[in-house]
Amino acid sequence: MVTSPTEFYERHRDLLDRAIEAAAARDYWSAYPESPSKSVYGEQAAPDGEAAFRALLGAEFPIEVPGATTTVSTELDADVAYPKGDPDDLIAAARAATPGWRAAGPHGRAGVAAEILARLNARIFELAHAVQVTTGQAFVMAFQAGGAHAQDRGLEAVAVALAESTRIPAVAHWSKPQRGGDPLRLEKTSTVVGRGVALVIGCTTFPTWNSYPGLFASLVTGNPVIVKPHPGAVLPLAITVQVCREVLTEAGLDPNVVTLAVEQRGEGIAATLATHPDVRIVDFTGSSEFGDWLEANARQAVVYTEKAGLNTVILDSTADYQGMLRNLAFSLSLYSGQMCTTPQNLLIAPAGIDTDAGHKSPAEFGADLSAALDKLLSDPQRAAGTLGAIVNDDVRARLAEAGTLPGVLHATTPVVVRLDPSDEKTYTREWFGPVSFVITTPTPLELFTRTVRQHGALTALVHSTSETFLDQAREAALDAGVHLSENLTGGVFVNQTSAFSDLHGTGANPAATASLSDAAFVTGRYYTLQSRR
C-alpha cells in the first residue's frame, strides 16, 4: 500500500511546523527524547533494539545497492558484509530517481524525511548499539549523540530546508497598473529544483550526527543522496539508508533516491564520487587534509565541510574555580577527546588567574586541572562511561607522542601538556584525540585570534569575571570567526551543541565551510525556477 509523500507530510505536519518554529526561535526544543529509560521508550525497546542489532552481526546486511555484485566487510568489531556498487551505477541510479523526487515537491519530501526520522527514532536502541560498536563510544553517549541528537539535527535540517525552499510562493499573481488601460497581469509558478546528485561522506567518530544534516538538507531540497560511510563505521549509516529506502518505497518513489556506497579501506571511492561531473553537492566531515582536497578538487559541486582546528579556551578569571575545573575536566575527557569540539589549547597569562579560591598561577592551575581529571576518572565505571574507547591507531599514536613531550601535566588519557608560546609548531597542529595543552602566554586573546584565523576552530570558551574582558573576548571571537561559550561551570559543555539552538561550525574560519544548520547550509542545494504566463 502506498502512502503518498503528501500523506506523510500531513502525518508529520504538526511536528514540522513546530520544528520550523524552533529552528527560527533558537530556544530550547527537542523532538526525540535523549534518555534511554524505559519510562520514555517502553519496556521492550532496549532488549528488542539489542536483539535487532545482534541479528545483523555475522551476516550480509539486507539492502539493495544498484549494480552490486560483491560485498565488503570493513568494520573492526562488527562482522557485517555490505553489498558494494560501482560509482557509475550509483550515480546513474540517483539520476534516474531524480524526476520523481523533484515532483514530490518540498512538502512531500519533508513528509518523507519526517517519516524516515520517526522510524530511525523507533530503531534508536539498535542504532545506539551500531554506533557504540563502530565508534567505541559508551552506550549512553552513542544513544544520545548517535541517536536522539543526530535525529534532532536531521529534523533541524529538514525544517530549515523546508522553510527556506518554500519562501518563494509556488504561485504568485502579478498585476502591474498601466496608465489609461487594464493592468498587465501574469501568473507565476515557482518550482524548487535540486542541484543534482548529492554525496554525504561520513566520519568514523559520529557517523550519524555528522551525516544527518547534509543527508536531510539535500533530500528535502530535491536531491538524490549517495551515502558513503567511513569504512570503520558503516553499520549506523547502512541502517539509516535502509530506513530511507523503505519509506521511499512505501511512498511509491524510487528507493534509489538514497543509496549506500561502501568500499574497502583505502579504495578512495569518496574522491571518485565527489569529483564526478554529475555529483553537485558534497557533505564531508573528517580530516582537514581530505576536506581541503575536496574543496580544491570537487569543483563541479558545492562542498560543505567540517574539518578540524584548534579549539581554544581562554582563562582569565572565574567566580567558580571548582566548577570550571570540573567542567573542563569533563570536556577534555568526554569520548577521550575524540570530538571535533574538544578543547585543545588552554591559554593562560603568566600572571595566572583570579578565582573565588584565590589567585592561581599557571602551574597551580595545571596541577588542579590534572587533579580534577584524576578525580573525574578515578571510578573505573564512570571513567569507561566518559572516555569510551580509542577509535583508531592514529589517535593512539598521537597520544603516545604527546606523552613524550616535556612539560606533561597529566600523563594518562586525556594527556595534558604545558607549553610556551614559542612551542607554536606543537600547538598549531591539530591533535585530534585526548591531547590538550596549557599554554602560558602574555597575550591570550591575540594568540587565540591569530591561531584560529589561520588554523580554524569549531569551539572557543572563555572564563572571565570581567565584563570588559568578556567584551574583548567576544570581539576576538568575531575576528577569529568562531562561536564562543562563556563561563561554563555546570552541566553545559563547550563540546556539545544543541540542535534548534546552537549553530555548529561556521565558514568564518578554516575549520569548516558550513554551519549546522543555518540558511546558507541549505540554500546552495537547490534552485528556484519560475514560469510566467
Next chain:
Amino acid sequence: MVTSPTEFYERHRDLLDRAIEAAAARDYWSAYPESPSKSVYGEQAAPDGEAAFRALLGAEFPIEVPGATTTVSTELDADVAYPKGDPDDLIAAARAATPGWRAAGPHGRAGVAAEILARLNARIFELAHAVQVTTGQAFVMAFQAGGAHAQDRGLEAVAVALAESTRIPAVAHWSKPQRGGDPLRLEKTSTVVGRGVALVIGCTTFPTWNSYPGLFASLVTGNPVIVKPHPGAVLPLAITVQVCREVLTEAGLDPNVVTLAVEQRGEGIAATLATHPDVRIVDFTGSSEFGDWLEANARQAVVYTEKAGLNTVILDSTADYQGMLRNLAFSLSLYSGQMCTTPQNLLIAPAGIDTDAGHKSPAEFGADLSAALDKLLSDPQRAAGTLGAIVNDDVRARLAEAGTLPGVLHATTPVVVRLDPSDEKTYTREWFGPVSFVITTPTPLELFTRTVRQHGALTALVHSTSETFLDQAREAALDAGVHLSENLTGGVFVNQTSAFSDLHGTGANPAATASLSDAAFVTGRYYTLQSRR
C-alpha cells in the same frame, strides 16, 4: 551633523518592511516610479538632473579614492576623469572600514542602504543621462532600466539580505529541563559577520541594474564593497559610489565602506582585485569568458556571475499571431538586442505552427517576423527610441558577420537568419547584440534542453495553445534549468524581469551562478556567530 544608522533605519522602516513583504510575496510592487514625467518627479527634476549631469562633463569627478594619485578617463562619449587608486590601498581601506560597518548591525546597514537608494532616486535624471551617454540606451530606457528598475533591484537585495540575515534572533534564551533539578539555562547572542571585502564588477550595457543587487546585498550583510565599473560605463557607478560615501559619512561611518576602482582599458584590475586573498565576495556581470575565469580563479571568494547564453524561443502554436509577432519584434529590437535576456534562438518545427491567422510554415513565419520588425522600426523616432545605439565594435563586428550568413531573413538591425539544426556551430555561439536565428528543427524541446544545459540561457519563451505542449515545455525548462515565459503577446516582454517578482538568472544552467534576488544570493555573504553564557 550625524544621522546614525539606526536613525536611517527608523526613517526608512516602513519602506523596508514593505519591501521585505513584497520580496516574499513576489507579486507586483515597485518603490521607485519608472515614469520620467513631471507629474511624478516634479517640474524641475528633468532640467536640474540634466544640468547636474552636464556639470560633470569635462572635469575631474569629485570623489575621494584611497591612495589615488592619478586620474583616468576611459569613456567614449563622456569626458570625465576619475581618481585611480592602487588595488592594495583600496583593499586596505575596505578592511579598515569593516569593524565599524559590522557594528552598525543588519538594521543599521539596511537603513544606510535605503537612504542611499533614496538619494539615488533623487538623482535619477542625472543618472539616466549618465547611463544614456555611456551605454547608448535611449533616454527612457536609461531612466527606467538604469534608474528606477535598478533602484528597485537594489532595494530588493536590501530586503532579502535584511530578512535572511536577521532570521536567527540576535538574542535567544535556552532553557533545558533537567530531571529532578533546575533547568540548564543559557543566554545566546548571534552576530552577523560579513564574509570580507566584496568586489562588484560592472558591465558596459547595464552598469547600475546589474551592479546594484550585489552592491546592496554585500553591504547589508556587513561587507565593505569595492565597485569596479567597466571602463566604458564608469559615470553611473561613480555617481552611485559618491552617494554611498556621502551617506556613510553622514552616518558617522568610514566612507571607505564603498570605494571606486577605475582603470585604463585592458589594465586587468578586476582580475587583480578578484584574486586578492582579502577579497571574499565577487559579483560580476559580463562575458562568459571572464565569468568562467573568475569562477575558476577567484577561489578564495564566493563568486556570483551573470554571463551569457542561448536565450531560446520555442514556437509551437499561438492564438494571437499578430500579438506574438509584435512582441517578438520588440524583444529582438529593444536596445539593439544588447540585453543578456534578448532571444537568440527561435525554434520552429518544419511543419510550421498553427495560429489564429491560419497555419504558418517556417518560411512564412520568417517573412512575417521580418515584416513585423520593419513595421516596428519604420518610424525613425520610434526606431531610435527602441534600438538605442550599438555599444561597441565587438557588437558591430558580430552584426556584420551575421549579415554575411546564408539564409538572412532580416538584413538590418536586428539581423535575423534562418538556420538548420546542423548549423549547431553557429547557433550554439552566443551572438550578443542584434542577431537572432530562426532554427527549423523537428525536436524543438530536445534542442532547447540540450543546448541550454550545455551553453546556458537567461531566458526562455514558449508559444503554444496546447496545454500538453506547455506542460512538456515547463518540464523541459526545469530540465534545462531556465526560467520560462509563456505566450507573451502583449506588453510584457521576455527580456524584462520585474524586481520583487521575477527571479533574474539562475545557477541551474551555465549562464549564471546567481538569481536576483533569492536567498542563495545573500546567504553566502555572511556568517552568523553565536556566543552563549
